[in-house]
Amino acid sequence: MKHFLYCVLGILLIVVASCSKFKDQAEILQREFSAKGLSVDPSIENLFIIPGGGCGGCVAAGIDFLTENSVKFSIHQTKNKAIFTNVGSIKLLQRSLEDMDIDSLNSTVDKDNLYLTKEYYSIYPILLEMDSGIIKNVHIQSPKTEPLTYFSYLLK
Amino acid sequence: MLLRPFSSRVLKKNGSHQAFHLVWLVVAILFLFSCQSEHVVENPSYQDGRDSTLVNLNYTVKSFTIGDSISNLFESSQIARIGDQQKFLFLDNHRIYQFDWVSTLLEHVIPLDSVGSMDVPSGFAYIGQDSIVTYDYSSHLLSLIDSEGQIKASKILINPANGNAVIDPEIFNRSRLAYVDGKIYLSGRVFGLVSDFSKDERVASVGVEFQSYEIIPFPYSDLYYQIPFGLYFNTVSHTVDDKNRFLLGFPCDHYVHRYSPGGEKIDSLCVGSKYIFNTVGKKPSAEFFSNNNNRVKAFLSQCSYDGLHFDKYSNLVYRVALFPNPNWEAGRFKQPFSIIIADKDLNILGETPVFRDVENLTPNIFPMDRGFALEMIPHDENTISFACFTFTDSSYSSHIER
Numbered sequence: 001m002k003h004f005l006y007c008v009l010g011i012l013l014i015v016v017a018s019c020s021k022f023k024d025q026a027e028i029l030q031r032e033f034s035a036k037g038l039s040v041d042p043s044i045e046n047l048f049i050i051p052g053g054g055c056g057g058c059v060a061a062g063i064d065f066l067t068e069n070s071v072k073f074s075i076h077q078t079k080n081k082a083i084f085t086n087v088g089s090i091k092l093l094q095r096s097l098e099d100m101d102i103d104s105l106n107s108t109v110d111k112d113n114l115y116l117t118k119e120y121y122s123i124y125p126i127l128l129e130m131d132s133g134i135i136k137n138v139h140i141q142s143p144k145t146e147p148l149t150y151f152s153y154l155l156k
Numbered sequence: 157m158l159l160r161p162f163s164s165r166v167l168k169k170n171g172s173h174q175a176f177h178l179v180w181l182v183v184a185i186l187f188l189f190s191c192q193s194e195h196v197v198e199n200p201s202y203q204d205g206r207d208s209t210l211v212n213l214n215y216t217v218k219s220f221t222i223g224d225s226i227s228n229l230f231e232s233s234q235i236a237r238i239g240d241q242q243k244f245l246f247l248d249n250h251r252i253y254q255f256d257w258v259s260t261l262l263e264h265v266i267p268l269d270s271v272g273s274m275d276v277p278s279g280f281a282y283i284g285q286d287s288i289v290t291y292d293y294s295s296h297l298l299s300l301i302d303s304e305g306q307i308k309a310s311k312i313l314i315n316p317a318n319g320n321a322v323i324d325p326e327i328f329n330r331s332r333l334a335y336v337d338g339k340i341y342l343s344g345r346v347f348g349l350v351s352d353f354s355k356d357e358r359v360a361s362v363g364v365e366f367q368s369y370e371i372i373p374f375p376y377s378d379l380y381y382q383i384p385f386g387l388y389f390n391t392v393s394h395t396v397d398d399k400n401r402f403l404l405g406f407p408c409d410h411y412v413h414r415y416s417p418g419g420e421k422i423d424s425l426c427v428g429s430k431y432i433f434n435t436v437g438k439k440p441s442a443e444f445f446s447n448n449n450n451r452v453k454a455f456l457s458q459c460s461y462d463g464l465h466f467d468k469y470s471n472l473v474y475r476v477a478l479f480p481n482p483n484w485e486a487g488r489f490k491q492p493f494s495i496i497i498a499d500k501d502l503n504i505l506g507e508t509p510v511f512r513d514v515e516n517l518t519p520n521i522f523p524m525d526r527g528f529a530l531e532m533i534p535h536d537e538n539t540i541s542f543a544c545f546t547f548t549d550s551s552y553s554s555h556i557e558r
Binding site: 092 | 224226227229449487488
């Protein structure tokens with residue numbers, strides 16, 4: 001019985017810690033956005049930031065995620081938006097998007113690297129769940145996290 | 157385990173045990189600190205009073221308009237002489253583009269569909285109209301093609317003894333694929349630490365005899381097998397001189413190492429920068445490996461050496477020395493640099509600092525007649541530009557022409 005209680009307590013601790021981590025990530029990024037004076041239109045529900053460099057496989061997976069959901073990121077809607085940051089070459093970016101035209105997307109090329117978030121986040125594509133312009137949740141495409149395709153359901 | 161003997165019960169039990177454990181603690185701390193210690197590699201030629209006036213710093217600019225579909229971010233390139241004309245060739249999007257150096261017009265496109273995906277860091281060496289060597293990174297395929305992209309011969313670069321890749325060559329501008337006297341030279345870099353391996357386990361470069369498929373390994377310098385240098389510090393620079401000697405340089409090593417075409421070591425000569433007091437090797441932390449930005453920042457925070465190029469026009473060797481850039485955040489590596497100029501016997505003639513123009517110049521060197529060209533940092537996507545430097549008349553007559 002005692003062992004069982006310890007197990008339950010341990011699991012609870014893990015769950016609480018993991019929840020607080022998500023909250024921390026969102027808070028950290030929101031603080032960074034505020035410090036840079038970045039405001040996100042309240043109508044946007046998902047902001048997808050794709051860096052041009054960093055973890056090559058993760059960036060490629062991020063581009064795949066965008067390609068697979070190109071309709072949901074289309075310029076004809078406002079709920080989902082893509083930001084291309086740390087872009088070394090728009091030509092190479094367009095080449096990586098293959099048949100998908102940048103202009104057909106609700107997207108921005110961040111020439112000033114304002115959305116290039118600090119340290120850890122800067123090398124991975126990140127999907128930000130937004131609520132009235134505030135970051136609610138952060139989903140990272142990295143070798144250690146669930147692939148972003150798990151979160152396709154968030155795109156409306 | 158280490159802390160367990162220090163439980164209060166044990167300490168109370170026996171005083172000699174306490175002393176024993178204290179010794180253990182000291183040893184453990186010393187061990188931990190030794191893991192973090194820095195290995196300083198001093199430069200014997202630091203502050204040498206050598207000439208810095210060999211090169212006329214007022215350069216001219218040569219620009220090529222490349223249009224909407226070609227990218228100007230290339231990693232494999234060459235300025236080759238075809239007949240009596242010079243051509244600028246570079247690899248982009250599975251093709252080699254050939255521009256005339258004088259007219260700056262696009263003359264020819266060599267399709268590479270038959271030789272692999274040719275993504276970065278794949279590369280090529282233009283030898284002649286019917287002889288272009290290509291190396292495809294993803295398939296390890298070495299090919300000999302003609303100027304229409306037709307394969308004449310091809311081989312997969314694997315070790316016949318065990319079927320594994322010999323090395324993982326990366327063709328960058330600093331270590332262009334070289335083809336001399338039937339032999340192809342390629343360099344790769346070890347991921348992790350060279351010091352974790354022996355010379356038999358990891359080498360820096362290989363020479364491949366295309367006909368017989370004989371593979372000649374060239375090791376890292378002894379320094380690298382002794383001192384831990386991190387990822388970008390494992391980058392290899394090579395060139396082949398007028399006597400077909402294979403020259404190897406490494407970012408943290410002040411010496412250049414010469415080998416015979418057969419792979420025998422000839423000598424190691426100091427070709428260090430007069431501006432570099434030392435380089436530093438340090439076992440990287442887990443944090444260093446976990447984040448690419450940290451790796452880049454660590455690399456850019458200290459002095460190192462980059463490209464090594466033999467200039468067949470003037471029988472010179474150029475070696476690039478890189479200096480710290482603590483302000484890097486993202487994008488292209490930008491570092492102040494200087495160019496060490498040595499004669500073909502590796503006697504240093506001079507060193508030209510290119511400190512001031514770090515926003516415009518890259519250390520990507522192309523030897524030219526009576527000078528060299530440096531690739532410029534592009535400020536738009538449709539142009540490729542070069543800064544063309546010439547030797548000063550006095551230096552040419554007193555040092556080079558002799």
